[in-house]
Amino acid sequence: MDSVGRMLLDRIQRSFPLVSKPYEALAAGVGISEAEVRERIGELKQRRQVRQISAIFNTGALGYRSSLVAMAVSDRQLESAAQAVNAYPGVSHNYLRPGTYNMWYTIAVPPGESLEAKVGELACAAGDWPTIILPARRKYKLAVVLDVLEEGETEATLEQPGGMVLEAQEAFQTTAENIRMVRCIQEDLPLVERPFAAWAAMMHMDEAALLEGIARWLNQGIIRRFAAVLNHRQVGFSANGMVVWHCPESRIDECGIILSSHAEVSHCYHRPAHPEWPYNLYAMIHGRSEDDCRMIAERLAEAIHLPGFRILFSTREFKKIRLKLFWNEGD
Numbered sequence: 001m002d003s004v005g006r007m008l009l010d011r012i013q014r015s016f017p018l019v020s021k022p023y024e025a026l027a028a029g030v031g032i033s034e035a036e037v038r039e040r041i042g043e044l045k046q047r048r049q050v051r052q053i054s055a056i057f058n059t060g061a062l063g064y065r066s067s068l069v070a071m072a073v074s075d076r077q078l079e080s081a082a083q084a085v086n087a088y089p090g091v092s093h094n095y096l097r098p099g100t101y102n103m104w105y106t107i108a109v110p111p112g113e114s115l116e117a118k119v120g121e122l123a124c125a126a127g128d129w130p131t132i133i134l135p136a137r138r139k140y141k142l143a144v145v146l147d148v149l150e151e152g153e154t155e156a157t158l159e160q161p162g163g164m165v166l167e168a169q170e171a172f173q174t175t176a177e178n179i180r181m182v183r184c185i186q187e188d189l190p191l192v193e194r195p196f197a198a199w200a201a202m203m204h205m206d207e208a209a210l211l212e213g214i215a216r217w218l219n220q221g222i223i224r225r226f227a228a229v230l231n232h233r234q235v236g237f238s239a240n241g242m243v244v245w246h247c248p249e250s251r252i253d254e255c256g257i258i259l260s261s262h263a264e265v266s267h268c269y270h271r272p273a274h275p276e277w278p279y280n281l282y283a284m285i286h287g288r289s290e291d292d293c294r295m296i297a298e299r300l301a302e303a304i305h306l307p308g309f310r311i312l313f314s315t316r317e318f319k320k321i322r323l324k325l326f327w328n329e330g331d
Contacts, residue, residue, distance in 0.1 A: 007029075007030050008041070009050070011026060012228040014227060018196075020196065020197065022195065022196075023191075034193070045188075049231055050228050050229070052187070053229075054187060054229070054322070055217075055226050057186065058221055061220075062182065064109060066109075066135070067106070068282075069132070070103070070131070071126065071129045072103075072129055073102055073127070078102075082103065085103070086319045088107070091122075092106055092321050092322065093321075094106075096316035096317075098313065098315065101277060103318075105319070108323055115135075135272070136271060137269075138252070139268075140268040179326050185226075186325055196210055214226060238289065239292065240286045241284075241311040242282060243283045243285055243311050244309060244312065245280070245301075245304075246278045247281040253270075255281055255304040256281060259283045259300055281306075
């Protein structure tokens, strides 16, 4: 990838321009034509370096309950267990990681469903394996922004309304119109001159009203970001690890804030500890190799003065999709 491609990739993953002609705005920032911007983004998608460009929602603000779940599955039964878990559309990520608890998946259940009951159903369907539910008690960082630039290249300064809001400021109104908008803007933005106008036409609404609605939801924390979602392996970050600590409860917030300030950390959470799994502070890190991740983890441990940690590398990807919100709702 050349310098222009790297700068374009950096800009679209940080904050996508919420204007009538966003590709034209991106073109002005990287010094190429609007047509070439669209062509390059199309190539990034064909090479699977960019998964999609869309709204990234705060599922909790929409009434969903979500959690990380760990299961201790026999190696001989991994395939059948993964198939049973992955069958539920609310499971968006499912990874194999080393250790007794080796299957790690994220789940979201829509309003009105019990998360605990659904996890129990999946555990039973998978073979009745020991399962731990690990919901986020507090979120310190939620942003996969990878450093794709080389030395001397300029980082994007584009900003979206409201910035990153971790917790929703207002309740989502579950109207038919709002659900229709969520279901539309969670999909990949069209590669046309006026993509928001194309979306608006699909929903029989005005382009300006759609852009205003997206900006409002960003300010309210209903949308976390509107940006490109990258395939980290395809852009050179071949390793990722979940680093976990057993942190004194009195230091959780202090340590979480420090960890979230590091660029290598994409997600950071406080989760409940359990007798069989005593870790309560989690940081997801991304590196170009496992050794790179180990060095990052050591730096993080030094920063928070907690040397005892574990890194759980993702050794296999059973499932990785964008969660489809309101998949069981009518129009």
